[in-house]
Amino acid sequence: MTITLNWGILGAGNISGQFVHDLLVNNVDPEGSIKHTIISVGSSSASKGEDFIKSNGIKTSNNNGVEAITEEYDDFYKNGKIDIVYVGTPHTFHKEQVTQSLENGKHVLVEKPITLNAKDARELIELAKSKNKFLMEGVWTRFFPSVKLIREHIFEKKTLGEVYKLFADFSMNFEVEKLPTSLRGRDIKLGAGATLDIGIYSVTYGRILLDDKLGENSTPFDTKSFLSLDPTDKVDHDSTILIKYENGKQGILTSSNHTNGPDSFVRLEGTEAVLEMWSDNPARPKNFKITFTDKSKSPIVFEEKNDYNGFIYEANSIAKEINEGKIESSVLPWSETLLVMGIMDKARLENGLIYPQEK
Numbered sequence: 345m346t347i348t349l350n351w352g353i354l355g356a357g358n359i360s361g362q363f364v365h366d367l368l369v370n371n372v373d374p375e376g377s378i379k380h381t382i383i384s385v386g387s388s389s390a391s392k393g394e395d396f397i398k399s400n401g402i403k404t405s406n407n408n409g410v411e412a413i414t415e416e417y418d419d420f421y422k423n424g425k426i427d428i429v430y431v432g433t434p435h436t437f438h439k440e441q442v443t444q445s446l447e448n449g450k451h452v453l454v455e456k457p458i459t460l461n462a463k464d465a466r467e468l469i470e471l472a473k474s475k476n477k478f479l480m481e482g483v484w485t486r487f488f489p490s491v492k493l494i495r496e497h498i499f500e501k502k503t504l505g506e507v508y509k510l511f512a513d514f515s516m517n518f519e520v521e522k523l524p525t526s527l528r529g530r531d532i533k534l535g536a537g538a539t540l541d542i543g544i545y546s547v548t549y550g551r552i553l554l555d556d557k558l559g560e561n562s563t564p565f566d567t568k569s570f571l572s573l574d575p576t577d578k579v580d581h582d583s584t585i586l587i588k589y590e591n592g593k594q595g596i597l598t599s600s601n602h603t604n605g606p607d608s609f610v611r612l613e614g615t616e617a618v619l620e621m622w623s624d625n626p627a628r629p630k631n632f633k634i635t636f637t638d639k640s641k642s643p644i645v646f647e648e649k650n651d652y653n654g655f656i657y658e659a660n661s662i663a664k665e666i667n668e669g670k671i672e673s674s675v676l677p678w679s680e681t682l683l684v685m686g687i688m689d690k691a692r693l694e695n696g697l698i699y700p701q702e703k
């Protein structure tokens with residue numbers, strides 16, 4: 345049986361283009377049992393939406409015979425052919441746009457972070473429940489094949505022995521001081537800051553590699569943090585969150601806009617082996633290596649090679665869950681999103697980073 349999901353893409357920008365790329369590659373795979381059709385691109389301007397369709401190569405030949413259109417936001421929300429909205433705009437717009445999408449009877453996949461804080465996320469979750477519509481935060485990292493395999497090694501096969509410590513980093517030098525403060529990466533009014541933008545991935549590794557449970561069932565933990573706030577734009581471009589679980593496991597979860605991180609963005613230390621993960625982008629964990637203390641044992645290496653950016657894994661998972669009538673992801677349930685948002689809320693509170701929308 346083929347499952348088809350009809351998408352509306354909200355925001356004709358950077359990440360929407362990367363997301364759409366994967367849907368189109370998937371659609372021309374003759375083996376694929378899940379098809380994703382792009383119905384409409386919602387954009388602040390028709391010409392921007394048309395450019396998006398053209399520059400991302402959306403054609404009837406790779407879009408299941410459907411010609412994608414572009415619409416301004418109000419028409420987009422009312423478009424009855426859209427099953428699910430992908431929200432690919434800066435964080436500060438997520439709450440309003442997810443609300444509009446749910447109110448108009450659409451399922452929603454919203455880019456990370458779901459909102460600026462846990463309080464707003466909770467409101468959206470309540471709305472999704474009341475509308476009986478699927479809602480998920482797009483932390484695509486959790487859906488990669490490597491993550492499933494790694495978690496089997498850590499928690500089921502115990503390949504690393506007892507795990508004690510994690511170093512996870514997402515750092516990328518985007519030469520902060522040279523950029524205007526009006527950009528998404530610097531503008532406090534757009535929710536800028538390393539923690540919400542990239543630190544969320546380090547925190548994600550702190551959750552998926554140190555705990556085998558999710559959300560409300562998670563192993564109890566405590567966190568402490570240090571964020572360095574920029575004197576000009578007032579947001580954090582360097583962020584360190586320390587996590588300690590009740591069972592003693594510890595994680596050092598860092599992010600920076602000032603420096604480039606190590607090739608191995610994850611190093612997980614166990615009594616019998618060390619896991620390292622690498623890729624061109626710590627958000628997309630394509631490869632890993634497990635090296636044993638006992639040098640007579642060969643390392644375990646996994647490398648993913650294909651044309652996908654990696655968004656296809658979350659998209660296919662969502663298509664299956666919606667097809668089964670679910671409104672909450674089993675991989676990233678609402679309580680897990682709230683738990684991660686809570687960790688980041690606490691870090692911001694400890695370091696005095698409050699967004700204007702929260703005052």
Ligand SMILES: NC(=O)c1ccc[n+]([C@@H]2O[C@H](COP(=O)([O-])OP(=O)(O)OC[C@H]3O[C@@H](n4cnc5c(N)ncnc54)[C@H](OP(=O)(O)O)[C@@H]3O)[C@@H](O)[C@H]2O)c1
Pocket residue numbers: 354355356357358359360386387388389392393432433434435437455456457482484528534540541627
């Ligand atoms: N999953 C990932 O790895 C990943 C990577 C990067 C970003 N993200 C997330 O994706 C979201 C968007 O990031 P991005 O880099 O794609 O952003 P972007 O390219 O700067 O903006 C995306 C779109 O948002 C709308 N927009 C941007 N600035 C706006 C403003 N000031 N006022 C109103 N609308 C505005 C525009 O849509 P119109 O077409 O309507 O004009 C724009 O095309 C963020 O929440 C970010 O955290 C995720």
